[in-house]
Amino acid sequence: MPFRFQRLEIPDIIMIEPHVFGDPRGFFMETYKKSEFAAHGITEEFVQSNYSRSVRGTLRGLHYQKPPRAQGKLVMVLRGEVFDVAVDIRTHSPTYGRWVGMVLSEQNRRMLYIPVGFAHGFCVLSEEADFFYLVTAEYAPELDAGIIWNDPTIAIAWPVAEPLLSPKDARLPRLKEVEEQVGPLFADCPLTLLEE
Numbered sequence: 001m002p003f004r005f006q007r008l009e010i011p012d013i014i015m016i017e018p019h020v021f022g023d024p025r026g027f028f029m030e031t032y033k034k035s036e037f038a039a040h041g042i043t044e045e046f047v048q049s050n051y052s053r054s055v056r057g058t059l060r061g062l063h064y065q066k067p068p069r070a071q072g073k074l075v076m077v078l079r080g081e082v083f084d085v086a087v088d089i090r091t092h093s094p095t096y097g098r099w100v101g102m103v104l105s106e107q108n109r110r111m112l113y114i115p116v117g118f119a120h121g122f123c124v125l126s127e128e129a130d131f132f133y134l135v136t137a138e139y140a141p142e143l144d145a146g147i148i149w150n151d152p153t154i155a156i157a158w159p160v161a162e163p164l165l166s167p168k169d170a171r172l173p174r175l176k177e178v179e180e181q182v183g184p185l186f187a188d189c190p191l192t193l194l195e196e
Contacts (some may be wrong), residue, residue: 002030005040007150010095012192013086014042014113015102016074023068027111031076032134041192044072046134051078054124059149059163061121062087066143070116070186072136080129081105082122083159087134087147089175090117091184093191096125097158097175103107117189119147123160 004017018029031047031190054060062085065071075084103125104110114120122131149156149163151174178185 002033003036003040006130007192008100010086010088010098010100012088012115013100014040015119016035016111016113018109018111020109032066032074037113042074043113044136046074046136047059048135048138050135050139052131054129055164056124057160057162057164058129058192059121059123059158059160059171060131061085062119062147062149062151063121064089064119064145065137065140066145067186069137069140069143072113072115073133074111074113075104075110075120075122075131075133076109077104077106078130079106080124080126081107082124082126082129082131084112084122084154085120086112086114087119087121087154087156087160087175088117088185089119089147089178090189090191091179092187093117093189097154099154101156108132115189117186121149123158123163125159135177145178147175147178148172151175 002019006015020027020029082104084104086113087099088095
């Protein structure tokens, strides 16, 4: 099999490890295969790819796109290392407001699948990092939204205390403020409930 799939503490988040074929010339790996992903519950179609480069200490997030153009994401690091985070913002979910985080790097070559209904962000641990991701809906600026990176009710254990933020990310609201302004978030998103 070209991939290993593992559901994380929030079971809708899936860590994917590709099989890497290496030799003295370098390496080869598949980063996506529709049939393999569908067999492990990832059936969405990816319609846009994005690429960013960031310096050490940069924090991008926590971002999401609102319905009707909400985005699922498949994220990976091509160069460098980041601490990647997904926050469950589906108000009807038993893991609402909880987060999972993982180091993604060019060394471990791990990917994360983050479905609709999650806010996403990452901070850069290396001197620079090249970050690549596929999304299930095209970018719609009028539906772009986010939550402040250091929301105390979410309490993410970021490995940076004073990150480099964009002006936009520095002004994002807390999750509670979003709830008060717009009501329940992603109330119709499906949940994955694993048997005990």
